[in-house]
Amino acid sequence: MPSDERLPRPVATATLLIMKDCTQCIVRNRAICAGLEPDELEVLGKLGRRQKVAKGQTVLWEGDDSVVVANVIEGVLKVSISMSDGREQIVGIVFSSDFIGRPFGQQSPYSVTALTDAELCIFSRSTFDSFARQHPELEHKLLRRTLNELDRAHEWMLVLGKKTATERIATLLLEMSVRLGETGCNADTNGLDAFELPLDRQQMGDVLGLTIETVSRQLSKLKADGVINLPDRRTVAIQDRDRLQDIAAAA
Amino acid sequence: MPSDERLPRPVATATLLIMKDCTQCIVRNRAICAGLEPDELEVLGKLGRRQKVAKGQTVLWEGDDSVVVANVIEGVLKVSISMSDGREQIVGIVFSSDFIGRPFGQQSPYSVTALTDAELCIFSRSTFDSFARQHPELEHKLLRRTLNELDRAHEWMLVLGKKTATERIATLLLEMSVRLGETGCNADTNGLDAFELPLDRQQMGDVLGLTIETVSRQLSKLKADGVINLPDRRTVAIQDRDRLQDIAAAA
DNA sequence: AAGTTTGGTTGATCTGAATCAAGGAATGTC
DNA sequence: GACATTCCTTGATTCAGATCAACCAAACTT
Numbered sequence: 424m425p426s427d428e429r430l431p432r433p434v435a436t437a438t439l440l441i442m443k444d445c446t447q448c449i450v451r452n453r454a455i456c457a458g459l460e461p462d463e464l465e466v467l468g469k470l471g472r473r474q475k476v477a478k479g480q481t482v483l484w485e486g487d488d489s490v491v492v493a494n495v496i497e498g499v500l501k502v503s504i505s506m507s508d509g510r511e512q513i514v515g516i517v518f519s520s521d522f523i524g525r526p527f528g529q530q531s532p533y534s535v536t537a538l539t540d541a542e543l544c545i546f547s548r549s550t551f552d553s554f555a556r557q558h559p560e561l562e563h564k565l566l567r568r569t570l571n572e573l574d575r576a577h578e579w580m581l582v583l584g585k586k587t588a589t590e591r592i593a594t595l596l597l598e599m600s601v602r603l604g605e606t607g608c609n610a611d612t613n614g615l616d617a618f619e620l621p622l623d624r625q626q627m628g629d630v631l632g633l634t635i636e637t638v639s640r641q642l643s644k645l646k647a648d649g650v651i652n653l654p655d656r657r658t659v660a661i662q663d664r665d666r667l668q669d670i671a672a673a674a
Numbered sequence: 675m676p677s678d679e680r681l682p683r684p685v686a687t688a689t690l691l692i693m694k695d696c697t698q699c700i701v702r703n704r705a706i707c708a709g710l711e712p713d714e715l716e717v718l719g720k721l722g723r724r725q726k727v728a729k730g731q732t733v734l735w736e737g738d739d740s741v742v743v744a745n746v747i748e749g750v751l752k753v754s755i756s757m758s759d760g761r762e763q764i765v766g767i768v769f770s771s772d773f774i775g776r777p778f779g780q781q782s783p784y785s786v787t788a789l790t791d792a793e794l795c796i797f798s799r800s801t802f803d804s805f806a807r808q809h810p811e812l813e814h815k816l817l818r819r820t821l822n823e824l825d826r827a828h829e830w831m832l833v834l835g836k837k838t839a840t841e842r843i844a845t846l847l848l849e850m851s852v853r854l855g856e857t858g859c860n861a862d863t864n865g866l867d868a869f870e871l872p873l874d875r876q877q878m879g880d881v882l883g884l885t886i887e888t889v890s891r892q893l894s895k896l897k898a899d900g901v902i903n904l905p906d907r908r909t910v911a912i913q914d915r916d917r918l919q920d921i922a923a924a925a
Numbered sequence: 926a927a928g929t930t931t932g933g934t935t936g937a938t939c940t941g942a943a944t945c946a947a948g949g950a951a952t953g954t955c
Numbered sequence: 956g957a958c959a960t961t962c963c964t965t966g967a968t969t970c971a972g973a974t975c976a977a978c979c980a981a982a983c984t985t
Contacts, residue, residue, distance in 0.1 A: 510924075511836070512832040514828040525825075532828060532829075559813065563813055566820065573823055579831060580830060580831060583834035586761075635962090636943075639963060640965080643964070656962070656963070673761075839972065885972075885973060887972085887974080888971090928983105931980100931981085931982080935977085936977080940970100940971105941972095946967080947965085949963080950964095953960075
């Protein structure tokens with residue numbers, strides 16, 4: 424199995440790896456770095472380093488010392504928690520410009536694994552912590568981001584606690600449609616009508632608290648009902664967004 | 675129905691209601707106000723007002739404009755989200771010294787309802803926001819708190835997505851045991867061995883994504899197995915904490 | 926103290942999703 | 956081009972928890 428490989432520990436002093444110029448960073452305006460002054464950005468840039476991550480690689484391990492945090496520059500990753508017997512719950516999907524890791528904490532409460540090839544801007548956690556403490560504007564950005572994530576987590580608790588299988592699938596498809604739509608420069612309306620899922624069926628099940636078979640059946644049913652189309656394994660085309668929304672909200 | 679009454683809007687100028695002296699506040703050392711300088715505390719005190727809330731009253735309504743935030747001084751409240759057809763998920767239980775409301779947001783993403791008689795220290799949301807922006811130390815406290823809440827929400831997603839009914843009940847009992855134990859001045863070890871539940875069976879179900887009947891049956895089973903005792907409707911005595919922990923973690 | 930209401934338990938039955946099982950289609954390998 | 960391998964779909968069966976239904980006990984009325 425080539426996946427779930429352990430990444431080497433970051434080497435903060437590896438001069439070749441530090442970022443030369445954050446002003447060139449494609450996610451700079453959407454990531455937490457947004458709003459920093461040029462000189463602050465330069466300091467932060469020297470603290471971080473870019474790192475490519477192959478699909479399947481795990482960047483952060485649940486329970487390990489929380490040694491790094493990072494911005495996602497490119498790609499999609501899953502955030503997951505698991506039980507001793509192997510049951511796993513995906514508690515978040517992160518996209519380009521999102522922040523990963525647990526600042527101000529001793530241990531990582533979750534694992535983070537790349538669902539696609541990805542590129543990160545990595546910081547040593549303790550270095551990031553002290554930089555953040557000295558830059559209230561950055562902490563403020565991080566706070567807003569964390570509050571948003573908390574709202575999303577709450578919404579997801581409703582999905583997991585109360586929604587039926589069909590409602591869950593519909594909710595996930597709409598969420599992916601919106602989140603993937605935001606990833607581009609277009610602060611787009613209500614989401615893409617066609618997109619490629621960064622998740623396989625098992626991972627969809629792990630997000631939704633369902634088995635792979637139930638996910639497959641519900642997708643087939645939505646397709647049969649003409650709500651969506653599935654041109655191939657990974658791509659979804661929303662045919663009737665209103666209907667999908669009604670299903671997701673049980674309206 | 676005397677519950678779910680709407681609270682009157684806070685009147686920031688009601689001089690009789692402003693707090694005279696935060697230094698007397700019983701939760702001051704655990705709430706986000708902890709660590710503020712005496713003069714800052716005085717300013718913050720003038721911005722807030724104390725308010726008693728009766729059991730069953732709703733303090734904040736999902737979807738409403740986010741007009742207030744508050745510290746919980748005394749009592750227990752639930753944080754919940756619901757669907758148009760009435761299905762409700764409790765996404766959090768808040769205790770004395772916890773913070774409620776959504777800073778930096780236009781609308782409240784959830785409702786907050788008192789499970790016991792409670793006392794709050796209420797702030798206008800916009801007033802609190804600007805005060806916070808001017809006091810990095812306060813924002814830092816809020817950030818840490820929000821990060822912790824997010825960790826808890828993630829953990830709860832695992833419960834809702836992957837755990838069986840028995841495991842869920844065990845997890846809830848342990849969590850209540852710990853959280854209620856923290857409420858006192860004792861930064862207590864691993865939780866109270868006997869405590870009164872601030873939740874009825876329906877509410878336990880709404881936290882756990884289970885029906886009232888399943889909650890009841892699982893409690894009866896844990897009692898029959900000698901893991902817990904149930905001297906009366908609302909009180910739980912943990913007889914075998916190790917066993918309960920094993921059940922909760924499927925160890 | 927009898928009647929009512931509220932909240933909880935327990936039993937019988939049903940059902941949505943899990944599990945078990947078999948195939949199928951796309952992709953990779955030699 | 957045959958043969959794995961991986962991922963997905965579909966069918967048959969089972970089962971955990973929901974639903975339906977009756978009852979019980981404590982607290983509240985009168």
